[in-house]
Amino acid sequence: MALNVAPVPSPTAVSRPPYVGGVNIEIVDAALGDKPVLRRLMELYMYDFSELDGRELDQHGLFGYRYLDHYWTAPERHPLLIRCEDRWAGFALVRAGNPSSMAEFFVLRKYRRRGIGREVAQMVFRRFPGRWEVEEVRENPAARRFWQRSIPATFEEVETAEGWKQKFVVESPERC
Numbered sequence: 001m002a003l004n005v006a007p008v009p010s011p012t013a014v015s016r017p018p019y020v021g022g023v024n025i026e027i028v029d030a031a032l033g034d035k036p037v038l039r040r041l042m043e044l045y046m047y048d049f050s051e052l053d054g055r056e057l058d059q060h061g062l063f064g065y066r067y068l069d070h071y072w073t074a075p076e077r078h079p080l081l082i083r084c085e086d087r088w089a090g091f092a093l094v095r096a097g098n099p100s101s102m103a104e105f106f107v108l109r110k111y112r113r114r115g116i117g118r119e120v121a122q123m124v125f126r127r128f129p130g131r132w133e134v135e136e137v138r139e140n141p142a143a144r145r146f147w148q149r150s151i152p153a154t155f156e157e158v159e160t161a162e163g164w165k166q167k168f169v170v171e172s173p174e175r176c
């Protein structure tokens with residue numbers, strides 16, 4: 001009788017999630033079924049922003065994010081969810097292109113200031129090598145500081161009407 005034995009991966013073939021700030025971090029592509037999760041995390045993100053820009057809730061008690069659906073219909077848009085220790089911990093919304101841009105980026109409060117945002121940002125940049133731009137509004141100097149510390153390359157920073165923009169290039173990984 002032939003035995004169907006699964007091959008044992010060699011230790012080097014196993015890619016473990018990075019361990020940063022005391023937790024394992026993973027980035028997952030948000031499936032259509034994850035849209036409600038992203039919608040709820042987006043509300044938390046916009047609640048944080050309401051402190052900076054005074055945005056208001058609608059009559060249903062929601063901030064609402066008008067581009068959310070586009071992340072499952074426009075091929076250049078990538079909705080990514082952050083998981084820490086197998087729990088939802090934030091998101092990154094990417095518009096891939098030339099340049100690519102980080103449309104939105106969020107780490108849940110309890111996971112902040114542990115290097116998790118920086119690690120996740122760098123994982124995302126590596127996934128989309130090439131020209132990049134990130135932007136921050138003037139009301140959010142903490143985000144400017146965060147991106148200045150998290151961009152894994154030399155960057156050019158320009159002032160815009162709304163705040164700041166950093167431009168840089170992420171090299172493709174070397175092939176062996």
Ligand SMILES: CC(C)(COP(=O)(O)OP(=O)(O)OC[C@H]1O[C@@H](n2cnc3c(N)ncnc32)[C@H](O)[C@@H]1OP(=O)(O)O)[C@@H](O)C(=O)NCCC(=O)NCCS
Pocket residue numbers: 045048104105106107108111112113114115116117118119135136137140141142143145146147149150
């Ligand atoms: C900005 C944000 C993503 C940072 O995530 P994080 O996981 O806390 O970031 P890290 O711990 O990886 O920080 C890396 C570095 O960025 C800088 N930084 C991060 N948050 C900062 C803050 N609030 N004020 C000043 N500098 C900050 C620090 O230099 C930090 O390194 P240090 O802690 O060793 O000093 C998170 O605070 C967040 O989601 N904020 C609300 C949403 C937002 O502003 N998103 C960015 C939109 S452009």
